[in-house]
Amino acid sequence: MTEGGRDGRSRRRFLAAAGAASATALAGCNGILNDGGGDGTGAPAAATFDDFRGSGANIGGRGEITGTRVADLPDLSGQLNIYLGGGEGGLYTDLLSLFGQVYPDFEPNVRLEPSTQLASKIREEQSAGGSFADVFWAVDAGSLAAVASEGYTRALPDDVVEVVPDQFRPDNAWTGVAGRARAVPYNTDQLSASEVPDTVREFPDTAALRDSMGWAPTYGSFQAFVTAMRLLRGDEATRQWVTDMQDAGAAGYANEFLISNAVADGELAAGFANHYYALRVKAQRPDAPIDLAFTSGDAGALINVSGAEVLEGTERVDLAENFIAHLLTAEAQEFFATRTFAYPMVPGVPPVGGLPRVDELSPPDIDLRQLDDVGGTIDLLRETGAL
Incomplete structure (x- = not known):
């Protein structure tokens, strides 16, 4: 299993084509x-x-x-x-x-x-x-x-x-x-695609995201994402990342649709969510200033x-x-x-909605069968105070 970085692909706006009507x-x-x-x-x-x-x-x-x-x-x-x-x-x-x-x-x-x-x-x-x-x-x-x-x-x-x-x-x-792909919904009035880091390990140290990131630690998809991080980086590095995100002011939400709406409202600059929540926001509010970024080769790019x-x-x-x-x-x-x-x-x-195809994404090399250790992830989130 590997955790990758940039692979040379451009960070373009994916939802810009969602209005195509052919x-x-x-x-x-x-x-x-x-x-x-x-x-x-x-x-x-x-x-x-x-x-x-x-x-x-x-x-x-x-x-x-x-x-x-x-x-x-x-x-x-x-x-x-x-x-x-x-x-x-x-x-x-x-x-x-x-x-x-x-x-x-x-x-x-x-x-x-x-x-x-x-x-x-x-x-x-x-x-x-x-x-x-x-x-x-x-x-x-x-x-x-x-x-x-x-x-x-x-x-x-x-x-x-x-x-x-x-x-x-x-x-x-x-x-x-x-x-469902893990993604980063971001507010296009506050950020450009190039300002969204390409790996989740960079998020705690990104000034543009400080006190303006949302996550949903009680949500199953977020817990699968953390489980993937544990598989890729180990428990200690994951525990440190969760702690660092809290220190960077990550705000907790009950679910990832709420996060995506908060991004569209400008309450958050960005958040962690499954890709489809931004599309649901767009379906209800076509002019909402929200788009998606995808990280590369790490837990943030997990496809469940x-x-x-x-x-x-x-x-x-x-x-x-x-x-x-x-x-x-x-x-x-x-x-x-x-x-x-x-x-x-x-x-x-x-x-x-203008999404890249699955084979155009850069998910981590993870056997999805290993995502069954949710109990260990819940323990880690509780130990760090995220839950």
Whole structure:
């Protein structure tokens, strides 16, 4: 594992292109799951491709979309028990509802709790003889890895997940379905892109950020970022960085959407947040003075994933695997990209809002399975007084 510095790339404004409004082309298809016109009986029309897609300026100017289509896969049919961790404020259940419009015989039975709690529940159930759930769909790699490390998952078939980059499907024990990049939202009235340091270790000593940085130590994504820093730099260096950031006046917030809004309001010059929160601010306030910078090769450039795994002992293996294949279709990936503003996991679906593609970022060399040591991170944050 390495922590890098500058790689010669330019620090340009990424969200400047978010207002592009040209239509996105759908390669090799007519963009329709069916005619969407109903059956004349008063029943609701089945979903079209556009039903999966969000709206607004963020979706435009992205080029063509390719990939496996829902129509290419076997029907989803029958009951599937899904433990769903988080779900982007209910948006993931919206995706399940869209699948239900396409497949009236599909019955997802969802238990919705935080990912870490569900991971603990699965381990308890499996150690007692088997989990009630068939699929675990979590919003972070650490929870997926915690379950897989105990041998409680079934390896996913190559033909289901081969389109996903290797680092986001370790040993096929689970697969990422949507990505989130750590980023630095900054106020463009107060800072230029060149003033945002290229590595997070420089932040405490950057005069332009003193008493004007925001972070969310109670937030799971921030804790994953600190866990990554511990893996890259060790506990002592990480503890010192957390202390130095406090000395530099880092302000605590309950979540990273609040941080991004505070940056847009000028309350902060910059902050630590997942990339999509700035896009959500822009979607609500197109003229807000906020943009994103990305660090290089360090914990601040971590790409984490929402992902899914099939649990050992399920009697619905085919349905569970088919469901995960559906999460990787062009329709579902367009849903993740345009409704949650996440990074698609398949190369045929571009990200939104002028974002660089995943392969244009400079994430650290970290095995996402190692992000399961959240307990050690919480201990460190408490010891330093950040929590």
